[in-house]
Amino acid sequence: MAQRNNWLRGTTIRKSGPSTSNNTRTNTPQLPSTSKTIYGGGVQDPSGRTTEYFSMDDKCPICDTDRYLKPHLRLLVSPCYHRLCESCIDRLYTLGPAPCPTCNTIQRKLGYTPQTFEDLTVEREVAVRRRIAKEFNKRREDFPDLRSYNDYLEEVEEIAFNLINDIDVAETEARIARYRQENAALIKLNQQREEEYQRYLQEQEEMERQERELRAQELRRIEEEEREEREKGKQAIIDKLETSDKDAARLVAKSRMEAQRRASARAASSSSISFSQSSAHLLRTRATQSAVVPDVPHIxxxxxxxxxxDMFKMQETYHDPVSDAVRRDKEGIMRAGGYQVNQAWERALRFAVAGLDIAPLSGMPTPPAEPMAVDPEGPADVVMASA
Amino acid sequence: MTASLTPDSQPVASSSSQRQPLYEASTQYRYWRFSPEQLAHMRSTLNVDAVSAIRDAFEADSPGSSSNVSFLTAEEEHLLVKLYVGKISQLCGHFRFPEEVEATAVTYLKRFYLKNTVMDWHPKNVMLTALFLATKTTNHPIALESYASHIPKTSPSDVLDLEFLVAQSLGFDFAVWHPHKALWGIWLDVQTLPGISIEDLSKAYEAAHGHVRAARLTDAEFIYTPSQIALACFSLASPTLASAWARAKFPSSAHPPVLDLLGPIKEIIIRDGSPPDVEAVREVDRRLRLCKNPEKIPGTNVYIKKQQEQERKAEEKRLRKAEAARIAMEEGDPFGSELVKKAVEDLDDDDDDD
Structure with a gap:
């Protein structure tokens, strides 16, 4: 019933089960929140927006309100990763910190964050990893060799794993604190580096945006000029036709030609503009090119x-009945694999003169060692000839 | 090998005498070139070793049984191989294989029996494997099933079982330089000589080709280079053209030394270049049935004993390997530490003999 009457209220609620991929809202909630508190946190994507998880099966575990009864239902996640609806949060935390109704740890209202992932363990893992990454931000350059860098990465992974799975939390926290103390300067430096890089990227983007804007302005200006000129030309033709007594067709043709000349001059000037504007782009590509290792051809x-x-001289052609069929083959079926009669001839000629003057062996010279010969230790059934 | 790593040392810089000629870099020149005496010695020692090994096997089976067995001599073995060299040509005609395949298979068979004896491996089986291997190495592959189905009483496993043994005995030297290729080159190059009539030349070429086929039955390819054999065959067909061409190739010397080699080659081809007498070979084959290595005949006591011995050895090796792997795992590094690795290598360096 309620769903059937949705059109009356002007809202559309898409019915989506857990299997459909349409489980998350595209951005911050469109539905008006019932609470006056603004909850921060949550997992942000690169553009700074949080995408909230949203499902038709949402249900507050305390007051049992579900989306069927309350389409505006919004569930938030506590630092202990338990879900609670906004009205329950408002009700429970009016008097300051209070125990979480699920696990009884003391929580605050502002500790609650929007949910991004359907699975809360993922939510938790992402949060832990973000926290770890803030401090464990050493880079490959900070280590003398790959081995120590890998050891460091493994240590970081172990800490993250411990925190995610609640293994030796106290000890792990102590480890983090020790690390923080030992590497304070380096952490700070790397953070600065990271910030610098981010700023650089932002600047780049900004520059590009400005460039685009300038270009668009220029185009608009040119268009405007063109339009004005056209108007003026038309007016001039009319004026001339009014005042002059020359042939009308000739007059029109003459002014057309002038207009064309002006247009071509404009095109030339605009192309020079576009050239100067693409210099930034050129600069960027050049920067990437310089990082590429030169490609030495492999021989x-x-x-x-x-x-x-020097023993033979190839002729243009030979009388050779054996290769007649190939040479007569106009469609190139026989030459498909890259076969060329000339090469076959050259090989044959080479065979004919190879080793012509090598004297045969005589007597009992010692045979050369054979690198690939049968292993004498191998199968005993291969009788070796070498005595 | 004189592989220079600097690309700028072009042939211009070095004279031809310093560089290694292409043929002398080939495995054929380096490992399959013998003197006639060496060939004879190799065959006789091979025969003696094989006979004593097989005699031991007979004695191990039932003492005293070897006294009345007449083993084959090296010459008889060679006769049998020669017969099957001829059989390869027949098979190639049946399959319409190109000459390249035929010549390569013949070379493989002959090389195989420089390292093995017919009393261990009958040429009837080795021939099939050598031919199949040659189709692959010369880039004329044929499906194993269709190959085996065209030969009576042969299954694919008969061909494949010996394949590794044959390849191993060849030392994996699959590339062969053939006289028929060289003869083609001579036929082409003689055309550049002045005053040549194509009719005479093509007649001589046809005849020479027959002699090249005959040369395949002989030991010429182990003693002389393919170009020398081809020239000798050409000389058998037309002595004047051959010597004219040889002189043109060595304009600096009045009498090129290659001309002196032609005589002995021709002699070999004429003497050995005909298929062996079938009756004589049949007699050899009948005796071979009696003196085959019993270790190679399924069903005999020695064969079973040998199989058991091999299995025991393989089992032992497997156990040792597993033990080494277990120790390595316990040490913490699944790939083993330096020391453990060395120990494993010592235990087991022939992984490929099964």
Missing amino acids: PLQDDYYAYD
Whole structure:
């Protein structure tokens, strides 16, 4: 019934089960909040917005209010990761800090944050990791070798794991404090570096935005000028037609030509503008290029064999019935794999002259050691010839 | 190998005498070139070793049984191999394989029996494997199933079982320089000589090609280079053209030394270049059935004993390996520390013999 009457109230509530992907609102709630408190925190995306988790099955665990009864229901998460609806928070924490109704740890109203992830363990993990990353911000450059950097990363991971899974929390916290104390200067420095980098990125973005704006302005101005000129030209033609007694068609053609000349001059000047404006872009690409390692071409065979090239002279063509079929093959079916008769000929010629003057062995010279020969320790059934 | 790493040392800088000729860098030149005496010695020692090993196997099976077995001699073994070299040509004709495949398979078979004896591995089986291997190494592959189905009484496993053994015996030297290729080159290059009539030349080429095929049955390829064999074959067909071409190749000397080599090669081809007498080979094969290595015949006592021995060894090795791995795991580093790694290497460096 209630859902059927939604159109009367002008709101549309999409029915979405837990399986649909439409579980999160696109940004901060469109629905008016019942509470006057503004809750901070939550997981922010790079643009600084928090995306709140939202489901048709939401239900406050204390007052049992659900979205069916109260479409404006908003559930918030405590630092102990238990959910509570806004009205319950208002009711429980009117007199300052009070125990969480689920786990009895003392919480404050402002400790509650919007929920981002459906799974609260994920929510918790993200929060822990953010906290850890703030202080454990060493970089690869801060270590003498990769091994120590990897050890450091492993330590960080262990701390994060302990905090997420509540293992030796006290000891882990002590470890963090010790680390903080020992590396205070470096942490600060890295934070500054990070900030600087962020600022740099922002500046870049800002510059780009300004450039775009300038360009758009320029385009608008040019368009305006063009329009004005067209108007003026039209007016001039009319005026001339009124006052002059020359041929009307010729007059029109003449003014058209002038207009065209002006337009081409304008195009030339605007192209120079666009060139100067793309310089920033050029600069950026150049910066990325300088980071690329020069690509040295790989030459697989750098040997230096004597290939009997002075022993024969290749002819343009030979009388060769064997390769007739290939040479007559106009469609290139036989040459598809890159086969070329000339190369086959060259190979054959090389074979014909290779080792022509090598005298045969005689007597009993010692045979050369064979690197790939059968292992004498191997299978005993291969009888070795070498005596 | 004279592989220079600097790309700017171009051939211009170094004279041809300093650089290694292409053929002399090949495995064929380095490992498969022998003198006739060496060949004979290799074959006879191989035969003697094999006979004594097989005699031991017979004795181990049932004492005294080896006294009335007549083992094959090196010459008889060679005769049998020669017969199967001829069989390869027949098979290649049946499959319509190119000459490259045929020549390579023949070389593989001959090289295999320089390292093994026919009393261990019958050439009938090795021939099939050598041919199959040659189709692959010369880039004319054929499916194993269709290959085996075209040969009577042969299953794919018969071909594949020996493949690694054959490859291992060849020392994995699969690239072969063939005389028929060199002969093609001679045929092309002779055309550049002045005053050549194509009819005479093509007639000589055809005849020479027949001689190259005959040369495959001989030991020429172990003693001489492919170009020398091709020139000798060409010389058998047309002595005048061959010597004219050889002189043109060595314009500086009045009498190129290669011309002196042609005589012995021709002699070998004419003497050994015909298929062996089938009756004689049949006799050899009948005797081979009696003197085969019993360790290689499934079902005999020695064979079973040998299998058990091998299994025991493999089991032992597996246990040792597992023990080493367990120790490594306990030490904390699953890949083992330096010391443990060394120990494992000592235990086991032949992983490929199964």
